Amino acid sequence: MGVRGLKTYIESRDRNYLRSWAFRDKRLIIDGCNLYYILYFDYKLDQIHGGDYDAFEELIIQFFENLRACDIEPYVVLDGGADHTDKKLDTLLERKQERINAAFALSVGRKGKVLPVLVKEVFRQLLHKLKVPLVQCLEEADWEIAALAKEWNCPVLSNDSDFYIFNLDAGFLPITHFEWDKVKVDRRTNKKFIQAKHFTVRKFCASFNMSADLLPVFASILGNDYVKLQNIRQLAWEEYSRPGTEHAQFDGLLNWLSQFPRPEAAVSDLLKQIDPDHRGKIQEALFKGIQEYKLISGCLAQFFHSKMIPHTTSIGPLQVLPKWTLMLLLEGKISSSIIDTLLHQRVFLISQVEDFQLPCSSQTSRPIRQVIYGLLLLRKQQTADKPNKTFTGTSRCTVEEYGRQESNLTSQKVEAIQTKVMEGLQLKTLWKEPHNVQLQVLLDTLGVSSEMLSKIQPALQLQVLVTCYWLVNAKPSPSKVHLWGLLLGMVYGNFSSTSQTQRDLQLKLNLQSGQRRMHLDCETAHLYSQWQFCLKCSLCLNRLLFSPVPEPEVARLYCGTLVHQVVGELRRGTGLDFLLVKGSSTERLFIQLQDAVVSLVGEDFVKNMKTGLEHRDAEKTQRDYYSQNQSIDELSGWLEYLMYDDIDDNDDDDLNGNRKRSKAKDHRNEIYDFFCTLRARHKAKARNAKYPSKKRERRCFEYTIEDL
Known part of the structure; x- marks a missing residue:
C-alpha cells in the first residue's frame, strides 16, 4: 500500500502537520520491514559486496537499547506473504523489476538501493535474541499494525505513507524524524527521551475543515498499490488548490473533498464526471480502496499477549496449515516465502549485486x-488456496520462481x-x-x-x-x-x-x-x-x-x-x-x-581447486598495459571526464543545490584518492623495477593445509 508523494507533501508543510514530541514511556508499534530498510540505507551500510551484517547488527542493538533507556516498550510487526487474493501482483512484479534494475546499476558502478539477501534473517534472529516482542503477519502488515495501534491507543513508527491515512488517535511517528540515535534528557524530570515528529489525522483534516472519513477516498483516487484509477487520478484537481501551493494536485483534491460530509457523497459526485461506461468499475474500485482503511480488531494483540494462534478468519486460507507451522510463521522463525509457496505456488527471489x-x-x-x-x-498436502486439490508422492507439483535473465525479470516452473x-x-x-x-x-x-x-x-x-x-x-x-x-x-x-x-x-x-x-x-x-x-x-x-x-x-x-x-x-x-x-x-x-x-x-x-591467482595475473597484465601505453596525465584527464559525467547523471536526483555540490565534492575526493593511489603504484613500480621485492614473489598458498 502507500500513496506516492504524500509523505513529501505532508513533510514539506511540517509546521502545520507535524509537531515535535519528546517521546518516552509509551508503547510503540514498529513497522519492522520499514525499520530495517531505513536503518540499513540511512547509515550507508555496504550493498555492493553482499552486506556488512555485523555493522547492521550493532545498529539494531543500539536502536533497541536507546528505546529501553527511554522506557519505550517496542512491539515489532513484519510483513508476511502476498495477499491471498493476488490483487497486488502487478505492483509486486513492477517492484521486482525495479530491484533488478537497481542491482544491475550497482554492479556497473552506478547508484541504486538493494538490501543484501540476509538482512531480514539477521533482523529476526537478533530480535529474538534481544527478547523484543515480534510478530510476522501472514500477509502484508500495514492493516494489522494500524488495527493494533488503534486497539492499544499507541503510536506507529514507520515510513509508509498509508499511516497518514489510517485514523489513529495516538498518531504516527515517521522514522525519518525519529531521532533515536540522539537520546536527550529532560532537565526538569531528569528522564531520557527521543525527539520525534508526530502526525495525527485529526489535526491534518482540521486544517482543511474536512471529515477524517474522507481521507481513504483521497488515497483511493490518487491510487495506492491496490487501486489504480488513472482516468480519475489525472482530473484537474489543481484548479481547487490554494494559490501558490506546492503539490497542487494533493492540495486541490483535499479542498474538493472538504465540501462533502461523507465518502458516499464524494464518490457519487465524482462518478458524474466519468464516462458512464466506466462508472460501475470505478465505483467498485473506489469502495474497495476505502475498505482497506476501515479498522476493526485484529489478531496481533491476542498473539502478543498469549502466544496463542488466533481463532479468527484473519488467517484465512492458511487455516489449513498445521498449528506448529502457523506458530513458527507468526513468531517469525520461518521465512514468509513459504506462505507464497503454499498460497500461490510462487516465490519471488531476491536480486543481488x-x-x-x-x-x-x-x-x-x-x-x-x-x-x-x-x-x-x-504427500497429500492440501494447498491453502485450493483445499480440494491434493498431491501424492508421484504427482508432479511445480512452484513458479521469479528471478532474472540478464537484467530482465523472468519466471520458471520448478518441480x-x-x-x-x-x-x-x-x-x-x-x-x-x-x-x-x-x-x-x-x-x-x-x-x-x-x-x-x-x-x-x-x-x-x-x-x-x-x-x-x-x-x-x-x-x-x-x-x-x-x-x-x-x-x-x-x-x-x-x-x-x-x-x-x-x-x-x-x-x-x-x-x-x-x-x-x-x-x-x-x-x-x-x-x-x-x-x-x-x-x-x-x-x-x-x-x-x-x-x-x-x-x-x-x-x-x-x-x-x-x-x-x-x-x-x-x-x-x-x-x-x-x-x-x-x-x-x-x-x-x-x-x-x-x-x-x-x-x-x-x-x-x-x-x-583453482588458486585464484589467475585473476591477479590478468590484473597485472592490464596494469602493465596502462603504464606502457597511457601516460598519467592522459589517465588523469580520463578520470576527470568520468567524474563530471557521473555528476551530470545525478542532476535529476538532487532537489537541493547545496546537497548536490556536496555529493559532487565527495565523488571528486574519491576519484582523487584513487588517482593518487594509482600514481603511487606507478612510481613504486618504476622505482622497484631494478630491485624487485622478494616478499612479492611469495606464493599466496605457501601456508598449506599440512602447515596448519
Missing part, C-alpha cells in the same frame, strides 16, 4: 528450495522433489518425526553423510555444510582465495564482539573505510551471492525440520567488505600467515573450519 552476464546466483540453491517445496506440497528419506513424510506430522529422520533430510539435500557430520563441532555444522554444498555446486567454481576469504570472514565474525584492540592483534586486516568506494570484482560478488542464497535456503529448510543442527548467528558469518578485501589481498600474494597470528585463537578457529571443509569435500577436491 552480481555478474548479470551469468545466470542468477539463486540458481545454485534451487535444489535446496525444491526439497522445501516437496515438504510443503507433496517440487523429495529425497528417499522423505517418502511417507507429511507436513502436519513433520514435527513428530525422529531427530535422525529430520537430520537425514537436511544431509541428503546438502549431499553429506551423517558419519561425516559427526566429525564437526555442532556450532560450526550448518555454516560448513552450506560452504561445502556451495563449493561443489557453484558456477563458476570458487577458487581457493574465495574459500579462504569466506572462512576468514567467519573467523572475523566470531571475534567481532571482542574489543577492537584484541581483534586487531588477532586478525591483522586493515579494512578500508566504509565511506570509500572499493573496486567491485563481479566474479567474487557473484560467488558470494550464491553462498548467501545457499545459506538462506538451508536456514529455512533447517527450521522447517525443527533445527536438527544448531542455527548459527547469521550476522557473524559474512562481512562483505572484509571478505572482498581478503580476496584482493590473497590475489596480490599476501600469505595466510600474514593475516593470521601464529598460535592465536583466530588461527585455531580458522584451522577448525578449514579441516571441517576438507573432511567433507576431500583433500583431492581442495587440491584441484
Whole structure:
C-alpha cells in the first residue's frame, strides 16, 4: 500500500502537520520491514559486496537499547506473504523489476538501493535474541499494525505513507524524524527521551475543515498499490488548490473533498464526471480502496499477549496449515516465502549485486528450495488456496520462481522433489518425526553423510555444510582465495564482539573505510551471492525440520567488505600467515573450519581447486598495459571526464543545490584518492623495477593445509 508523494507533501508543510514530541514511556508499534530498510540505507551500510551484517547488527542493538533507556516498550510487526487474493501482483512484479534494475546499476558502478539477501534473517534472529516482542503477519502488515495501534491507543513508527491515512488517535511517528540515535534528557524530570515528529489525522483534516472519513477516498483516487484509477487520478484537481501551493494536485483534491460530509457523497459526485461506461468499475474500485482503511480488531494483540494462534478468519486460507507451522510463521522463525509457496505456488527471489552476464546466483540453491517445496506440497498436502486439490508422492507439483535473465525479470516452473528419506513424510506430522529422520533430510539435500557430520563441532555444522554444498555446486567454481576469504570472514565474525584492540592483534586486516568506494570484482560478488542464497535456503529448510543442527548467528558469518578485501589481498600474494597470528585463537578457529571443509569435500577436491591467482595475473597484465601505453596525465584527464559525467547523471536526483555540490565534492575526493593511489603504484613500480621485492614473489598458498 502507500500513496506516492504524500509523505513529501505532508513533510514539506511540517509546521502545520507535524509537531515535535519528546517521546518516552509509551508503547510503540514498529513497522519492522520499514525499520530495517531505513536503518540499513540511512547509515550507508555496504550493498555492493553482499552486506556488512555485523555493522547492521550493532545498529539494531543500539536502536533497541536507546528505546529501553527511554522506557519505550517496542512491539515489532513484519510483513508476511502476498495477499491471498493476488490483487497486488502487478505492483509486486513492477517492484521486482525495479530491484533488478537497481542491482544491475550497482554492479556497473552506478547508484541504486538493494538490501543484501540476509538482512531480514539477521533482523529476526537478533530480535529474538534481544527478547523484543515480534510478530510476522501472514500477509502484508500495514492493516494489522494500524488495527493494533488503534486497539492499544499507541503510536506507529514507520515510513509508509498509508499511516497518514489510517485514523489513529495516538498518531504516527515517521522514522525519518525519529531521532533515536540522539537520546536527550529532560532537565526538569531528569528522564531520557527521543525527539520525534508526530502526525495525527485529526489535526491534518482540521486544517482543511474536512471529515477524517474522507481521507481513504483521497488515497483511493490518487491510487495506492491496490487501486489504480488513472482516468480519475489525472482530473484537474489543481484548479481547487490554494494559490501558490506546492503539490497542487494533493492540495486541490483535499479542498474538493472538504465540501462533502461523507465518502458516499464524494464518490457519487465524482462518478458524474466519468464516462458512464466506466462508472460501475470505478465505483467498485473506489469502495474497495476505502475498505482497506476501515479498522476493526485484529489478531496481533491476542498473539502478543498469549502466544496463542488466533481463532479468527484473519488467517484465512492458511487455516489449513498445521498449528506448529502457523506458530513458527507468526513468531517469525520461518521465512514468509513459504506462505507464497503454499498460497500461490510462487516465490519471488531476491536480486543481488552480481555478474548479470551469468545466470542468477539463486540458481545454485534451487535444489535446496525444491526439497522445501516437496515438504510443503507433496504427500497429500492440501494447498491453502485450493483445499480440494491434493498431491501424492508421484504427482508432479511445480512452484513458479521469479528471478532474472540478464537484467530482465523472468519466471520458471520448478518441480517440487523429495529425497528417499522423505517418502511417507507429511507436513502436519513433520514435527513428530525422529531427530535422525529430520537430520537425514537436511544431509541428503546438502549431499553429506551423517558419519561425516559427526566429525564437526555442532556450532560450526550448518555454516560448513552450506560452504561445502556451495563449493561443489557453484558456477563458476570458487577458487581457493574465495574459500579462504569466506572462512576468514567467519573467523572475523566470531571475534567481532571482542574489543577492537584484541581483534586487531588477532586478525591483522586493515579494512578500508566504509565511506570509500572499493573496486567491485563481479566474479567474487557473484560467488558470494550464491553462498548467501545457499545459506538462506538451508536456514529455512533447517527450521522447517525443527533445527536438527544448531542455527548459527547469521550476522557473524559474512562481512562483505572484509571478505572482498581478503580476496584482493590473497590475489596480490599476501600469505595466510600474514593475516593470521601464529598460535592465536583466530588461527585455531580458522584451522577448525578449514579441516571441517576438507573432511567433507576431500583433500583431492581442495587440491584441484583453482588458486585464484589467475585473476591477479590478468590484473597485472592490464596494469602493465596502462603504464606502457597511457601516460598519467592522459589517465588523469580520463578520470576527470568520468567524474563530471557521473555528476551530470545525478542532476535529476538532487532537489537541493547545496546537497548536490556536496555529493559532487565527495565523488571528486574519491576519484582523487584513487588517482593518487594509482600514481603511487606507478612510481613504486618504476622505482622497484631494478630491485624487485622478494616478499612479492611469495606464493599466496605457501601456508598449506599440512602447515596448519
